[in-house]
Amino acid sequence: MKLLLELFTDYTLRNVALGAALLGIVSGVLGCFAVLRRQGLLGDALSHAALPGICVAFVLTGSKAPLVLLAGAGLAGWVGTLLINRIVRDTRISEDSALGIVLSTFFGLGIVLLTWISKHNNANQAGLDRYLFGQAATLVASNVVTMAVLGGVALLVVLLLYKEFKLLTFDPAFAASLGFNTNRLSIGLTTLIVVAVVIGLQTVGVVLMAAMLIGPAVAARQWTNRLSMMIALAGLIGALAGVSGALISVSDHHLPTGPMIILSLTVLVLVSLFFAPARGLAWAWLRQRRQRRAMRAGRWQSKLKQGGQS
Amino acid sequence: MxxxxxxxxxxxxxxxxxxxxxxxxxxxxxxxxxxxxxxxxxxxxxxxxxxxxxxxxxxxxxxxxxxxxxxxxxxxxxxxxxxxxxxxxxxxxxxxxxxxxxxxxxxxxxxxxxxxxxxxxxxxxxxxxxxxxxxxxxxxxxxxxxxxxxxxxxxxxxxxxxxxxxxxxxxxxxxxxxxxxxxxxxxxxxxxxxxxxxxxxxxxxxxxxxxxxxxxxxxxxxxxxxxxxxxxxxxxxxxxxxxxxxxxxxxxxxxxxxxxxxxxxxxxxxxxxxxPTHGLIAKQRRRARQRLHFARQTLLVHLLHHEAASNAAAENSVQHLSGELRWTPELARRVVETALRAGLIEQDAELLRLTAVGREQAQANLQTRALFTSAAVA
Structure with missing residues (x-):
């Protein structure tokens, strides 16, 4: 209870919780499209590909302003996406290999740049590597505002292009036959995912970003068969995971925020998988057990007989 | 060590x-x-x-x-x-x-x-x-x-x-x-x-x-x-x-x-x-070669189609090709050049004529097309 009160009074906690909630909403919404298009791991590749962008932005401008670094991250992530698309389209290399190639080589480049900067640049580079694991605890009000603006724009675009994105997700061939430029729409959607990744880098970091996109969408999928409902639920679940992760990490100063967000999210995913009505694994298991018991009790024989007589 | x-x-x-x-x-x-x-x-x-x-x-x-x-x-x-x-x-x-x-x-x-x-x-x-x-x-x-x-x-x-x-x-x-x-x-x-x-x-x-x-x-x-x-x-x-x-x-x-x-x-x-086999440049080249090959075959069929007609002189001229087949002058020039070099056609001032080999190929092309059309209809 005291913790909840602090949520509204404590400056740091408020920023962290707000930032995590924002990230949860944006990545939850965009993750729905990524997961339904079976591109869940794209977010993982993009977040790793963003690392060299952060370093290059720092080297070129000498600034550590989040907006500058995040612009670099976004650009690098975007280049990574185009490369992945090109490799998948024009060679026989499968999508998961293409993801792995871009992810690991870009990340390697990022590490080379990080180590190079730390040895050759007079300016203090400390703080660049916080994008690796994210440091939600260092979020200040201006960071949260930046995240809110970026996320708001992304959500607005989703709202405006909802119909097109829905069509692209479920029936790209039909979308193309209606005259929509599916290629451009696809790139647009991916660009929005890059925005979500960029928002997440500061909070949960490169490594855990994949789960922020996939987790809420997968959890929401268990509760509903409607896209609009799934998107709303995913945003909610993402926000819930974000806030609870932030609260848990603040309650004990040794706990890092990013991992706690991901662990709360994992719990939400598992609960949804097992206990969501209709699709829940627990219900399916109970149903199966009941049927098996009925079989063993021999009731099926009498049922068969009844069926034969009538 | x-x-x-x-x-x-x-x-x-x-x-x-x-x-x-x-x-x-x-x-x-x-x-x-x-x-x-x-x-x-x-x-x-x-x-x-x-x-x-x-x-x-x-x-x-x-x-x-x-x-x-x-x-x-x-x-x-x-x-x-x-x-x-x-x-x-x-x-x-x-x-x-x-x-x-x-x-x-x-x-x-x-x-x-x-x-x-x-x-x-x-x-x-x-x-x-x-x-x-x-x-x-x-x-x-x-x-x-x-x-x-x-x-x-x-x-x-x-x-x-x-x-x-x-x-x-x-x-x-x-x-x-x-x-x-x-x-x-x-x-x-x-x-x-x-x-x-x-x-x-x-x-x-x-x-x-x-x-x-x-x-x-x-x-x-x-x-x-x-x-x-x-x-x-x-x-x-x-x-x-x-x-x-x-x-x-x-x-x-x-x-x-x-x-x-x-x-x-x-x-x-x-x-x-x-x-050499799966690279982007090799693929690009292969595609360009195929495009040229296809254009050459089109040229042969075009010439065959018009060679007996009264306006053969107008139809089968180099200039006419870019208009009729919607080729750029550059592509038309290259297609004619490679066809000439392969001995499929011969050039008489502006007029293009099929050689015996070229005519044979053009007819074969038509037959293949007929085969494909009938297969598609079936």
């Missing part, structure tokens, strides 16, 4: 061990599973630390390898519920494992040197300082022995089960029908991948293991269609990247593991552009 030699040798051994397995991962479309395994190393190490009650190499090794296998198992379990797609299952399991590892480290081992940085970066630079002693005899760098052992293990694994791996990779159904369990082969491969990842991550870090497994194998996949050659090229590419990466890192005074990963990417980029 000098420090430099130890580093290079370790790099070559790591990349060879990884590349061998990577080929099968790339062919079986399981590259991202390797990524997942590499992240699961962290909680496994922590578990090993718990069990051995302190830093113990063997416990850490076993714990991490077990964690890798558990990751694979969890992904399969989630996939088999049919509530989650395969790639989403991977994307849920490995961040959870990694977060769990980070959580455990920060909760229980804040004072222990087991930070996530080391897991991601590796420290091949210090290979020579971590030596293996039997009694008081210095046997050399420990990582060298570990990676050498893994190289031998992977080489033996691939050599002994080559037939089974090949069959299960290219035709899992046939493998199952012949009595080789694809599931068993899958888990055996994943077990070896886990052990290799754990062994390699101390040298190059978790994510760069992924680079060494996937990128050289994908490079080889662009260069050959034969599995034995692919294995060889992948090992060669990985080793080359290790050597090049070391020198680049030395020149820049930057992370060795990172620059090895970048070098694998550079080699991949070269193959992507210039592979």
């Amino acid at each position: 000098s420090t430099m030699l130890a580093i290079i040798l370790t790099g070559v051994l790591v990349s060879s061990a990884c590349a061998l397995l990577g080929c099968f991962l790339v062919l079986r479309r399981m590259a991202m599973l390797a990524d997942a395994i590499s992240h699961a190393v962290l909680p496994g190490l922590v578990a090993g630390y718990f069990i051995a009650n302190g830093p113990n190499i063997l416990a850490g090794f076993l714990g991490a390898a077990a964690a890798g296998l558990i990751t694979v198992l969890l992904v399969e379990l989630l996939k088999n519920t049919r509530r989650i797609g395969g790639e989403s299952a991977i994307g849920i399991v490995f961040p959870a494992m990694f977060a769990l590892g980070t959580f455990l480290v920060s909760r229980y081992f804040t004072n222990v040197h087991l930070d996530a940085d080391a897991v991601l970066y590796g420290n091949i630079e210090f290979v020579n300082f971590d030596r293996w002693f039997i009694g008081s005899t210095d046997m050399g760098p420990q990582a060298l022995w570990v990676m050498g052992g893994l190289c031998v293990l992977n080489g033996l694994f691939v050599a002994l089960f080559y037939k089974e791996l090949k069959l299960a990779t290219f035709d899992a159904g046939l493998a199952a029908a012949l009595g080789f369990s694809p599931v068993l082969i899958h888990y055996a491969l994943m077990g070896v991948v886990s052990v290799t990842t754990v062994g390699a991550f101390t040298a190059v870090g978790a994510i760069l293991v992924v680079a060494l497994m996937i990128v050289p194998a994908a490079t080889a996949y662009l260069l050959t269609d034969r599995l034995p050659l692919m294995l060889g090229i992948a090992v060669l590419c990985g080793s080359l990247a290790a050597v090049l990466g070391f020198w680049v890192a030395l020149a820049l005074d930057a992370s060795v593991a990172g620059s090895i990963a970048v070098m694998t990417g550079v080699l991949f980029g070269l193959a992507l552009l210039w592979s």
Whole structure:
């Protein structure tokens, strides 16, 4: 209870919780499209590909302003996406290999740049590597505002292009036959995912970003068969995971925020998988057990007989 | 042994061990599973630390390898519920494992040197300082022995089960029908991948293991269609990247593991552009050649069509081609030129005429077209 009160009074906690909630909403919404298009791991590749962008932005401008670094991250992530698309389209290399190639080589480049900067640049580079694991605890009000603006724009675009994105997700061939430029729409959607990744880098970091996109969408999928409902639920679940992760990490100063967000999210995913009505694994298991018991009790024989007589 | 030699040798051994397995991962479309395994190393190490009650190499090794296998198992379990797609299952399991590892480290081992940085970066630079002693005899760098052992293990694994791996990779159904369990082969491969990842991550870090497994194998996949050659090229590419990466890192005074990963990417980029069979440039050329070939055949049919007509002189002139067939003057000129050189047509001032060979080809083209049309109608 005291913790909840602090949520509204404590400056740091408020920023962290707000930032995590924002990230949860944006990545939850965009993750729905990524997961339904079976591109869940794209977010993982993009977040790793963003690392060299952060370093290059720092080297070129000498600034550590989040907006500058995040612009670099976004650009690098975007280049990574185009490369992945090109490799998948024009060679026989499968999508998961293409993801792995871009992810690991870009990340390697990022590490080379990080180590190079730390040895050759007079300016203090400390703080660049916080994008690796994210440091939600260092979020200040201006960071949260930046995240809110970026996320708001992304959500607005989703709202405006909802119909097109829905069509692209479920029936790209039909979308193309209606005259929509599916290629451009696809790139647009991916660009929005890059925005979500960029928002997440500061909070949960490169490594855990994949789960922020996939987790809420997968959890929401268990509760509903409607896209609009799934998107709303995913945003909610993402926000819930974000806030609870932030609260848990603040309650004990040794706990890092990013991992706690991901662990709360994992719990939400598992609960949804097992206990969501209709699709829940627990219900399916109970149903199966009941049927098996009925079989063993021999009731099926009498049922068969009844069926034969009538 | 000098420090430099130890580093290079370790790099070559790591990349060879990884590349061998990577080929099968790339062919079986399981590259991202390797990524997942590499992240699961962290909680496994922590578990090993718990069990051995302190830093113990063997416990850490076993714990991490077990964690890798558990990751694979969890992904399969989630996939088999049919509530989650395969790639989403991977994307849920490995961040959870990694977060769990980070959580455990920060909760229980804040004072222990087991930070996530080391897991991601590796420290091949210090290979020579971590030596293996039997009694008081210095046997050399420990990582060298570990990676050498893994190289031998992977080489033996691939050599002994080559037939089974090949069959299960290219035709899992046939493998199952012949009595080789694809599931068993899958888990055996994943077990070896886990052990290799754990062994390699101390040298190059978790994510760069992924680079060494996937990128050289994908490079080889662009260069050959034969599995034995692919294995060889992948090992060669990985080793080359290790050597090049070391020198680049030395020149820049930057992370060795990172620059090895970048070098694998550079080699991949070269193959992507210039592979004689699957490269982008070769593909472009092939497409251009086919376009020209098709245009030439069109020209022949066009000439055949109009040669008996009264306006043959107007229809079959070079200028008319670009208008009639919507070719640019440049394309028209090249098509006529190559057709002339091939002896398919002859030119009489502005008028183009079919030669005997050209007429034969034009008629053959028409017949083929008739065949296709009738097939399409049927």
